[in-house]
Amino acid sequence: MSSGELLKDFFEFFSExxxxxxxxxxVREGERKTIDAPCFANLWGRARKAGLHVEDPIELGRNLNSAVSSATVDHLRMIIKETAAKARARQDLEELICVDGSPLPKAGSCKTPERLQAATHMELPTLERSESGCDCMVCGRKFSGVWVLRQHQVDTGHFNTDDPQQLLSRRERDAAAVAEAFDRLDLAMSEE
Known part of the structure; x- marks a missing residue:
């Protein structure tokens, strides 16, 4: 399979x-799975309406959809569909890459292609800042910044979730752990 065919198949797959x-x-699973698969039970943001779910390969409980809105996802899908339609209509992809459809420079050429489309066609989505971005959704604590919140989440395992059952379960587990710690502290204090 050529790189051009791979690129066409990429756009076709994500559009159709x-x-x-x-x-x-x-990336971790390496195969098609749905949000209901057991391996994603701890993935927060599963109930988001944005319609895009990307598992963070480093922080497995984190859904990378938290940085995009539904409108951004809709725009991305529209661009992918348009590109897939253009790729289906033509054998080569030069017109998708170059403004005037003229050939790309040969490999090894020292010339910078001036006809490449402006980066506006491949813009990254604008990251949205949430007003409640510094509140832990599990324990409710407020933090002065996102990095402090992230450190708290790493230290406590309090990764966000949209599932009320998961929230309740985590709160109960945390309350039980705190109660157990106080019991051990009381026991240690009474032995003195």
Whole structure:
């Protein structure tokens, strides 16, 4: 398979086959899975309406969809569909890459292609800042900044979730752990 065919298949897959509401992009799993798969039970943000789920390969409980809005995802899907349609209509991809459709420079050429489309066609989504971005969704504590919140989440395992059952379970587990710690402290103090 050529790199051009791979690129065409990429756009075709994400425009026609991929279920944006139900499927997860997961490098770790390496195969198609839905958000209901047991391996994603701790993935927060599963109930978001944005329609894009990408598992963070480093912080497995984190869904990278938290940085995009539904409008941004819709715009991304529209661009992918348009690109797939253009790729289906033509054998080569030069017109998708170059403004005037003229050939790309040969490999090894020292010339910088001046006809490449402006970066506005490949813009990254604008990251949105949430007003409640510094509140732990598990224990409710407020933090002075996102990095302090992230450190708290790493230290305590309090990764956000949209699932009320997960929140309740984590709160109960945390309350039980605190109660156990106080019991041990009381026991240690009474032995003195």
């Amino acid at each position: 086959e991929f279920d944006w509401q139900e499927e997860i992009v997961s």
